[in-house]
Amino acid sequence: MAARKSTPRSKAAAEPKGRPRIDVEKLEPAARKTVGRLAGLAAGVLDQVDGGRNPSVAIPTRSLANTFYDEKRKIVQLGDEKIERTFFNISMAKKFMQTFLVADACTELIASGKTTSIRDLYYMTKHTLGETRSNTFEEQEESDPIIEDLEVTVNSLREELHLFASNKGSMAGELTLVDAGDTIDLRRVGSGGWSVPSIVESDVIQFKKCDAQYVLLVEKDAVWRRFNEDKYWKKHKCIIVHGGGQPPRGVRRLLRRMNEELKLPVYVLVDNDPWGFYIYSVVKQGSINLAYESMRMAVPGARFVGLSSFDRDRFALPDNVTIRLDDSDVSRTKQMLGYKWFDKPQWKRELDHMIKSGVKLELEALSAKGISFITEEYLPRKLKERDWLE
Amino acid sequence: MAARKSTPRSKAAAEPKGRPRIDVEKLEPAARKTVGRLAGLAAGVLDQVDGGRNPSVAIPTRSLANTFYDEKRKIVQLGDEKIERTFFNISMAKKFMQTFLVADACTELIASGKTTSIRDLYYMTKHTLGETRSNTFEEQEESDPIIEDLEVTVNSLREELHLFASNKGSMAGELTLVDAGDTIDLRRVGSGGWSVPSIVESDVIQFKKCDAQYVLLVEKDAVWRRFNEDKYWKKHKCIIVHGGGQPPRGVRRLLRRMNEELKLPVYVLVDNDPWGFYIYSVVKQGSINLAYESMRMAVPGARFVGLSSFDRDRFALPDNVTIRLDDSDVSRTKQMLGYKWFDKPQWKRELDHMIKSGVKLELEALSAKGISFITEEYLPRKLKERDWLE
Numbered sequence: 009m010a011a012r013k014s015t016p017r018s019k020a021a022a023e024p025k026g027r028p029r030i031d032v033e034k035l036e037p038a039a040r041k042t043v044g045r046l047a048g049l050a051a052g053v054l055d056q057v058d059g060g061r062n063p064s065v066a067i068p069t070r071s072l073a074n075t076f077y078d079e080k081r082k083i084v085q086l087g088d089e090k091i092e093r094t095f096f097n098i099s100m101a102k103k104f105m106q107t108f109l110v111a112d113a114c115t116e117l118i119a120s121g122k123t124t125s126i127r128d129l130y131y132m133t134k135h136t137l138g139e140t141r142s143n144t145f146e147e148q149e150e151s152d153p154i155i156e157d158l159e160v161t162v163n164s165l166r167e168e169l170h171l172f173a174s175n176k177g178s179m180a181g182e183l184t185l186v187d188a189g190d191t192i193d194l195r196r197v198g199s200g201g202w203s204v205p206s207i208v209e210s211d212v213i214q215f216k217k218c219d220a221q222y223v224l225l226v227e228k229d230a231v232w233r234r235f236n237e238d239k240y241w242k243k244h245k246c247i248i249v250h251g252g253g254q255p256p257r258g259v260r261r262l263l264r265r266m267n268e269e270l271k272l273p274v275y276v277l278v279d280n281d282p283w284g285f286y287i288y289s290v291v292k293q294g295s296i297n298l299a300y301e302s303m304r305m306a307v308p309g310a311r312f313v314g315l316s317s318f319d320r321d322r323f324a325l326p327d328n329v330t331i332r333l334d335d336s337d338v339s340r341t342k343q344m345l346g347y348k349w350f351d352k353p354q355w356k357r358e359l360d361h362m363i364k365s366g367v368k369l370e371l372e373a374l375s376a377k378g379i380s381f382i383t384e385e386y387l388p389r390k391l392k393e394r395d396w397l398e
Numbered sequence: 399m400a401a402r403k404s405t406p407r408s409k410a411a412a413e414p415k416g417r418p419r420i421d422v423e424k425l426e427p428a429a430r431k432t433v434g435r436l437a438g439l440a441a442g443v444l445d446q447v448d449g450g451r452n453p454s455v456a457i458p459t460r461s462l463a464n465t466f467y468d469e470k471r472k473i474v475q476l477g478d479e480k481i482e483r484t485f486f487n488i489s490m491a492k493k494f495m496q497t498f499l500v501a502d503a504c505t506e507l508i509a510s511g512k513t514t515s516i517r518d519l520y521y522m523t524k525h526t527l528g529e530t531r532s533n534t535f536e537e538q539e540e541s542d543p544i545i546e547d548l549e550v551t552v553n554s555l556r557e558e559l560h561l562f563a564s565n566k567g568s569m570a571g572e573l574t575l576v577d578a579g580d581t582i583d584l585r586r587v588g589s590g591g592w593s594v595p596s597i598v599e600s601d602v603i604q605f606k607k608c609d610a611q612y613v614l615l616v617e618k619d620a621v622w623r624r625f626n627e628d629k630y631w632k633k634h635k636c637i638i639v640h641g642g643g644q645p646p647r648g649v650r651r652l653l654r655r656m657n658e659e660l661k662l663p664v665y666v667l668v669d670n671d672p673w674g675f676y677i678y679s680v681v682k683q684g685s686i687n688l689a690y691e692s693m694r695m696a697v698p699g700a701r702f703v704g705l706s707s708f709d710r711d712r713f714a715l716p717d718n719v720t721i722r723l724d725d726s727d728v729s730r731t732k733q734m735l736g737y738k739w740f741d742k743p744q745w746k747r748e749l750d751h752m753i754k755s756g757v758k759l760e761l762e763a764l765s766a767k768g769i770s771f772i773t774e775e776y777l778p779r780k781l782k783e784r785d786w787l788e
Contacts, residue, residue: 122627122769125620131765136718143718174619174642175590178565187588188627198577199602200565203590212589229564230515237512237578252564328526328533375521379512 030119038211039118042169045162046115050108053095064094065107068160068300075299077348082308084294084349086160093157103154109133109144110154111162117170123207126152126171160300165209167257172206177259178229179204180236181247182219183270188212194247201236204249206258208265218270220247224387225263225310227253227278227287231371231382238383247272254287260305263291267307274307275396277387280315281331281368282340285350285359288312293349312397313390315369317362323386329376330367338363354397420509428601429508432559435552436505440498454484455497458550458690465689467738472698474684474739476550483547493544499523499534500544501552507560513597516542516561550690555599557647562596567649568619569594570626571637572609573660578602584637591626594639596648598655608660610637614777615653615700617643617668617677621761621772628773637662644677650695653681657697664697665786667777670705671721671758672730675740675749678702683739702787703780705759707752713776719766720757728753744787 032040032047053063067090068074074089095104113133117124124132130148137144145151159166166173178201183194192202205212224246226232232250235241241248247266251259266272276291278284289295292310294302316322320330333341341359344350350359362368374382390396422430422437443453457480458464464477485494503523507514514522520538527534535541549556556563568591573584582592595602614636616622622640625631631638637656641649656662666681668674679685682700684692706712710720723731731749734740740749752758764772780786 117769120769124624124765124769125762127620127760128624128762128765128769131719131760131762132769134718134766136716172620172623175568175623178593187590190586190588192586192588196580196582198580198582198592198595199597200577200593200595202588203568203593205588205590207589230517230562233562233565234514234518326526328524329521370517370521372515372518372521375514375518376524379507379510379514379518379522 030115035119036211038168038209039121042162042164043115043118045164046111046118049111049162053108062094062096063104064092065104065161066090067093067157070156070160070300072296075296077293079348082293082349083302083306084296084299085302086300106133106144106150106154107157107161110151110158114158114169114171123170123172126155126166126173129155129171165257165261165301165304167207167209167261170207173257175203175206175258176253176256177204177249177251178202178232179247179249179262181223181241181249182245183247183266184216184218186214186216191216195242199233199236201232204251204256204258204262206256208258208262210265213262213265215266215270218272219245220270220272221245222273222275223247223249223263223266224313225255225259225274225276225291226250226371227284228371231277234380235383238380240383240387244388251287255291257301257305260291263307263310264305267309274310275313275391276310277313277371278315279368279370280317280319280362281370282337282344284315285312285341285344289344289347289349309398313387313395315371315373316358316395316397317365317367317369318358319386320365320367320369323374323377325369325373326376329373330369333363333366333368337368352398358397420505425509426601428558428599429511432552432554433505433508435554436501436508439501439552443498452484452486453494454482455494455551456480457483457547460546460550460690462686465686467683469738472683472739473692473696474686474689475692476690496523496534496540496544497547497551500541500548504548504559504561513560513562516545516556516563519545519561555647555651555691555694557597557599557651560597563647565593565596565648566643566646567594567639567641568592568622569637569639569652571613571631571639572635573637573656574606574608576604576606581606585632589623589626591622591638594641594646594648594652596646598648598652600655603652603655605656605660608662609635610660610662611635612663612665613637613639613653613656615645615649615664615666615681616640616761617666617674618761621667624770625773628770630773630777634778645681647691647695650681653697653700654695657699664700665703665781666700667703667761668705669758669760670707670709670752671760672727672734674705675702675731675734679734679737679739699788703777703785705761705763706748706785706787707755707757707759708748709776710755710757710759713764713767715759715763716766719763720759723753723756723758727758742788748787 056063069089069091074087076087078085093100093104130151135144180197180201181194185192194202229250229252235248263274267274276288278287294306341363345359374386446453459479459481464479466477468475483490483494503519520541525534545556570587570591571584575582584592619640619642625638653664657664666678668677684696731753735749764776
C-alpha cells in the first residue's frame with residue numbers, strides 16, 4: 009500500500025480489485041450501518057496514508073484488567089483502554105494486514121447478503137503471499153481473535169459482521185416471528201421447536217404477534233422437551249427456550265431482544281450447581297471473556313427460579329437424587345461469592361446453604377416425584393409464590 | 399416376587415401398584431406394538447414363575463464377536479448369540495431387577511404418551527431399596543446399558559420405548575411433514591431450519607407433500623447453512639439435512655424413512671478425511687457399536703458425493719487450503735481399507751489416493767474459490783457428472 013499524497017480518497021466503501029463497488033444505499037438499514045463503520049475504519053487509515061503518517065487502528069483491549077462491573081447498568085463491561093495497531097511495526101504489520109483482510113471479507117459478506125462461519129471466513133481470507141511460502145493466516149487461531157478485535161473496534165457484534173456460530177437452542181411458545189422472510193408461528197413448531205439461529209438481528213428476525221407474558225430459559229434440551237411436550241407454554245402463556253447448556257450468542261441476543269422490545273420478563277431455570285449459577289450469571293450480566301457484548305446481550309433483570317438448594321426440603325425430594333459436591337464445586341461456589349454481582353444477602357444465603365448441605369441437584373432429579381412434576385407442580389408453585397432470586 | 403403356582407396370570411400388560419391398568423386398545427398402533435412386546439417379556443417371566451422355574455430373559459449379545467456384515471442386505475448386523483439373564487443368580491439378580499424396572503418405566507411413558515431422556519429415566523427408576531443404603535441404580539452408567547439390552551431383547555428402538563437423545567441436526571427443503579400434530583412446511587422454516595427431533599417414528603412424524611428428488615446430508619451445520627441461505631434445495635428440488643457432525647439417531651432414522659417411504663436417493667457430503675468417510679459409512683451400513691439398529695437406520699444405497707481427494711485437482715483448489723494428514727489419519731484410513739464395506743475398487747482408489755497425497759480437505763476449503771462455490775459449482779457438477787462413490 010503506497011502512500012498517495014495528492015488525491016484525497018472518498019470516505020465511501022473501499023473498492024477492491026475485481027469486485028463491484030458496493031451500493032450502500034441499496035442495503036438494509038442495519039447492514040448499511042455496519043458497512044458504514046467498516047468503511048469508516050478503512051477511510052481513517054487511508055487518510056493517515058494520504059497525510060503521510062504511519063497507518064494505525066485503535067483497538068479496545070479485551071483483558072480482565074480492562075473489564076469492570078457497571079453497578080448502575082448491572083452488567084459486566086469493557087473499559088476505555090485501547091492499543092494502537094500500526095502498520096510500520098514489525099510485530100504488528102501482519103496483524104494490521106489481517107485486520108483489513110477480515111474487514112474486507114465481512115464487507116463482502118454483508119454487501120452480498122450472505123452469512124458464514126468463522127471457519128469459512130478463515131478459508132475465504134487465506135491466501136499465499138506472493139511468491140513466498142507464507143500465508144495471510146496459517147491457522148484459524150489467527151483469524152478468530154482478529155474477528156473479536158474488529159467487533160470491538162467498529163462496535164458491531166460478529167453477527168452484524170455476518171459471521172455465525174453453531175446453531176444451538178430451540179424455542180416454542182406464544183409468539184409469531186419472521187425468520188429470513190418466513191413467518192414462523194412458535195405455537196406450531198412440532199416436537200423439536202424452532203431452531204434458534206446464530207444471527208437474530210432485526211434484519212433477519214422480526215417479532216410479530218406476541219401473546220406471551222414471560223420467557224422461560226431452561227438450561228437443558230432434555231428438560232425443555234418436557235415443557236414442550238406438556239405444552240407448558242400454552243397453559244401458562246409464555247415462551248420456552250433452551251440453549252443446550254450455556255446459551256449460545258443467538259439465544260442470549262434473542263432473550264435480550266424479547267426482554268427489551270417485547271417487555272417480557274426472563275426467568276432462568278438451571279441445575280442447582282455452580283455451572284447452573286454461572287449460566288444464570290452470564291445471561292444476566294454478561295461474562296468477563298466477552299465483556300464487550302454485554303451491552304447487547306445481557307438481561308440485567310433476569311430472575312433465577314431454580315433449582316435452589318432450598319428446593320430439596322421445600323419439595324421433599326428424596327436423598328438418593330442428590331449428588332455430592334466435589335472440591336471444585338465448593339471452590340467455584342466460593343469464588344462466586346466473591347463476584348460483585350452475587351454480593352447480595354439472598355445470594356449469600358443461597359450459595360452458603362449449598363456449601364453447607366454438601367450436595368447439588370440436577371433438574372431431572374425432580375422426575376423422581378413424577379415425570380411432569382417439574383411442569384405441573386414445581387415451576388407453577390415457584391412462580392406463584394414469587395420464589396426467585398435476582 | 400414369590401412364585402405362585404395356582405392361578406396362571408393373564409398375558410396382558412402387568413398392573414403395578416398405584417398405577418391404573420393400561421388400556422392397550424386406546425394406544426396408537428406403534429405404541430400398542432411396543433407395549434405388547436414389553437408385556438410379552440413380563441408375561442414370559444411370570445409364566446416361568448408360575449411353572450416354578452428360575453425366571454430368565456434371553457438377551458442378544460452386543461459384542462464385536464456377535465456382529466457381522468450382511469453382504470446381501472449391505473448392512474452391519476447383530477448375530478444370533480444370546481445370554482440368559484436369570485433372577486436366582488447372585489451376579490445377575492440386580493440386573494434382572496433393573497431390566498424390569500426400565501421396562502416398567504418405558505411402559506408407563508408409552509402409556510401416558512410422554513417421552514423423556516435417558517438421564518431422566520435414570521432418576522425415574524432410582525429408588526432406595528427398603529431400609530438399605532443400596533439404590534436400584536447408583537449411576538446412569540448402570541441404567542444406560544440396561545436400555546440397550548431392552549432394545550435388542552424386545553426388538554424396539556429406544557425411540558419406540560419413548561426415550562430420546564439430544565436434538566441435533568436441521569432440515570429444510572421440498573417437503574411438508576407433520577411433527578407432533580403440527581404441520582411443518584420445510585420450505586418455510588427460516589434460517590435455522592427445522593430442528594430434527596430425536597424421535598421420528600411414524601406416530602410422531604408423518605410425511606405429507608414431497609416435491610423433492612433427493613436428500614442431501616451435509617456433515618456440518620455451518621456448511622448446511624450455506625446451502626439453506628442460497629436456497630439450494632429450491633433450485634435443485636431436494637431436501638437438505640445436517641446432523642452436526644456424526645448424525646444422531648433421529649437424523650439417521652429419518653434419512654432411512656425418507657429413502658424407504660419417499661423413495662428418495664440419499665447423497666452424503668462430508669469432509670475429505672477419515673471422520674468424513676466414517677460418517678458416510680455409518681449412514682450407509684450402520685456401526686459396529688450399534689449393529690442392532692442397522693436394520694432400522696442404515697441406508698445401504700447412500701452415495702458419497704465428496705469431498706473426494708481427487709476433487710483437489712478436478713476443481714483446482716489452492717495448495718494452502720489442504721491440511722497435512724497426521725499418523726492417526728493414515729492409520730485410520732488404512733484400517734478402513736480392511737473393512738468389508740470399503741472392499742471395492744473405487745474405494746481402494748479413493749483411500750489410496752488420499753494416503754498418497756498426504757493431505758486432507760475440509761468442506762470449507764471450497765470457499766477459497768468463492769463463498770457460494772460449493773452450492774453453485776461444486777455440487778451441481780458432481781451430481782451432473784454422476785461423480786460419486788457407492
